[in-house]
Structures are given as structure tokens and as C-alpha cells.
Amino acid sequence: MTTRRVLLDWRTTGSVGDAQPCVLCGQPALCRSPRGKPCHKTCAEAWHTARPDLPR
Numbered sequence: 001m002t003t004r005r006v007l008l009d010w011r012t013t014g015s016v017g018d019a020q021p022c023v024l025c026g027q028p029a030l031c032r033s034p035r036g037k038p039c040h041k042t043c044a045e046a047w048h049t050a051r052p053d054l055p056r
């Protein structure tokens with residue numbers, strides 16, 4: 001069984017701001033999730049990959 005890796009497209013929904021701690025890993029992140037939280041895109045993709053049932 002293979003795990004399908006989730007890829008997020010934040011080109012239109014996300015944004016970039018000042019470096020703030022990523023909500024997932026705590027390292028400084030410039031990206032903002034569509035909900036405005038500082039978060040690495042790679043961290044968010046790993047998070048969604050682990051939770052395929054939740055909305056993106």
C-alpha cells in the first residue's frame with residue numbers, strides 16, 4: 001500500500017510575511033497558510049498527508 005503525498009497549491013490562497021515560528025515545527029517560516037498561520041508549505045503537506053480526511 002502506498003501513501004499518496006498531498007501537495008498543496010498556495011500560489012493563490014497563501015501569502016508570505018515576516019518570519020514567524022511555524023505552527024508545526026517551530027522554525028521560522030515566511031509562508032502563511034490560507035488561514036493566515038505561519039507555516040512551512042512542506043510541513044503543511046506532511047500534516048495533510050497524515051490526515052487525508054481533513055479539508056485542505
Ligand SMILES: [Zn+2]
Pocket residue numbers: 022023024025026027029039040043
Ligand atoms: Zn515548519
